[in-house]
Amino acid sequence: MAARDRLRSLPLGGSLDAGPADPETGEAWDRLNVLGHTAEMLPFWVSQLRRGLRGEPYGRTEEGYRQRRAGIDAREEERALRLKADRGCGRLLSLLDRLEEADLDRQLNALPGRPARVRDALEHQLVGHLEAHVEQLVQLG
Numbered sequence: 001m002a003a004r005d006r007l008r009s010l011p012l013g014g015s016l017d018a019g020p021a022d023p024e025t026g027e028a029w030d031r032l033n034v035l036g037h038t039a040e041m042l043p044f045w046v047s048q049l050r051r052g053l054r055g056e057p058y059g060r061t062e063e064g065y066r067q068r069r070a071g072i073d074a075r076e077e078e079r080a081l082r083l084k085a086d087r088g089c090g091r092l093l094s095l096l097d098r099l100e101e102a103d104l105d106r107q108l109n110a111l112p113g114r115p116a117r118v119r120d121a122l123e124h125q126l127v128g129h130l131e132a133h134v135e136q137l138v139q140l141g
Helices: 002-009 031-053 062-073 078-098 101-105 118-140
Strands: 107-110
Touching: 002 078, 002 118, 031 062, 031 078, 031 107, 031 118, 078 118, 101 118, 107 118
Parallel strands: none
Antiparallel strands: none
16 A cells, blocks of 8 residues: 555654644644544444444544544654554555455444445545545654
């Protein structure tokens, strides 16, 4: 996976200055915020997608949003966050290996009642989401 390789190739210990504020959330993240979120969101969304493929509800609940915030606010050592993110990439690759072409158009029972296809979930919550955060890390330096 190109995003995983790109993440692995980034030098450790870049700037801890926050980047520009996200226009949707108003949040301004530094590299540890981005890495903490990436380390949290990959296993979270892989698990959610597996649940969704079983017909269970798919999405973030209040508890899911608390987990997201805890990931963003984690001030762990960068090396530990990167290892967690890398392991999350491994879980994502394992999931992708198990998907059939027909699975991509399956509808998920998405919260709060908004239908989503598996391919949309992969783009918005997993693969595309990961790529966006890796690019964010590149921009933060």
